[in-house]
Amino acid sequence: MGHHCCSKQKVKRGLWSPEEDEKLMRHITSHGHGCWSAVPKLAGLQRCGKSCRLRWINYLRPDLKRGSFTEQEERTIIDVHRILGNRWAQIAKHLPGRTDNEVKNFWNSCIKKKLIAQGLDPNTHNLLSLHQNPNNGNNACNTKAADLVFSVSTTSSTITSHTKFDSFKPSALTLPHQNTTIKINGFEYKNPKLVWNATHNSESLIGFANDFTPIPSSWTNQSNFGVVLNQENCMWGTSAGIDQNVGTITRQEMELEEEAQQKKRFGGELIINNVTELTNVNSTGMIEGMDHSFDVDSNFDFDFMEAALVPCGMYTSGNIMDHLAWDC
DNA sequence: AACGGCCTCAACCGCCTAGGT
DNA sequence: AACCTAGGCGGTTGAGGCCGT
Secondary structure: OOOHHHOOOOOOOOOOOHHHHHHHHHHHHHHOOOOHHHHHHHHOOOOOHHHHHHHHHHHHOOOOOOOOOOHHHHHHHHHHHHHHOOOHHHHHOOOOOOOHHHHHHHHHHHHHHHHHHOOEOOOOOOEHHHHHOOOOOOOOOOOOOOOEEEEEEEOOOOOOOOOEOOEEEEOOOOOOOOOOEEEEOOEEEEOOOEEEEEEEOOEEEEEEEOOEEEOOHHHHHOOOOOOOOOOOOEEEOOHHHHHHHOOOOOHHHHHHHHHHHHOOOOOOEEEEOOOHHHHHOOOOOOEEOOEEOOOOOOOOOOOOEEEEEEEOHHHOOOOHHHHEEEEO
C-alpha cells in the first residue's frame, strides 16, 4: 500500500539512483519545486511527490551540511531536546544545514545511548534512578543516585555574581496531582518540582526547581556559571542550558517548551524539610553557603529566577537526603 | 572466508493540520 | 459542515556496512 497521493501511479520505491537524483536536481534548480505532487511528472521521475520532496529536503538541497555532527551541535541537540522533546523539525531549526531526519537518526543511534550510559533518562533528561525510584510512600528517600544540594541561576540583571540572598526559604512543595501552577513575571509554570521564596534587596522573589540537564564538562571552566556538577557532569535546571547554548530561542518557544517539559515531570512529590542545612556545603567555590555565582547574560531578557536542583554528592558535606523526602 | 549480530541512516508509513472547494 | 488534497512531521523499517568470532 502506497501513499494515497500516488496510489494511482506506477511509482518506484527504495533507494534513489544517481540518474534520478540528477533529474530531480536539474528540475528543481531550474524550475523550483512548486507543487510537489506535480514534480515527478515534470521531472520525468517514476516517484511520488512525497518521495521527491523527502529526497530533496534530506539529501539534494544545496545548503545541507554533510559529515559528522560536531560537539557543539551535539550539545545543542541535547539542550533543545531536553526542552522540546522529540520535536525533531524544531530541533533541526537550531542546526543550520541539518535535517530533522538527520537529527533524529543521530539522537536514536548515538546521543540516546550516551545519556543512558550517564544514567539519564533520554526522554526526561532526569536521573534514571531518581526517576524510577521515588520510594513507595516511605518518607525516607533511599535513592543512591546522588545527594542533592541547591544552586540558583538567574538571568535577572539585578543579581550579579556572588550576590548573597537575604534569605533563602523554600516552601514545601505541593504538586501531588499535577495541578500546581505558579506564575512568575507572566510565565506560568505547571507542576514545578520545587517552589521557594527568597528575598534580595528586600525584593521578594520566587523560584522553582525545574528539569534536569546534562551539561558538557567544558562549561565547568566558565566562571559565571552558577551550577555544580556531579561526577557525571549532570545538573538540574533549565536557565543555564538555554542561556549558554540556545541563544536563538524565542520567548514564545520558551513558554511552549516549558509547558511541554512540565508534562514530563516525574510523579512524586519532593518535600524539602530543612534547606538551611545546605548553607555549609563544602564546594569548590561555585557554591559556598547561600553565596552563589550566577549566570548573568545581558543578552537574555528573562527576568525571573530559576533554580537548579543539583545532584552533587561530591560537593556535599552531609547526607542531604536526610533532609529530603519523596512523597508518592 | 563465512557467519551472525549490531549499527546506521535513507526512505517509507501513517497521522495530523491547513487550506481549498 | 463536510470532504479532499498537499505538505509536514515523528515513528518505524530494512538494506547495507561493519565488526567480532
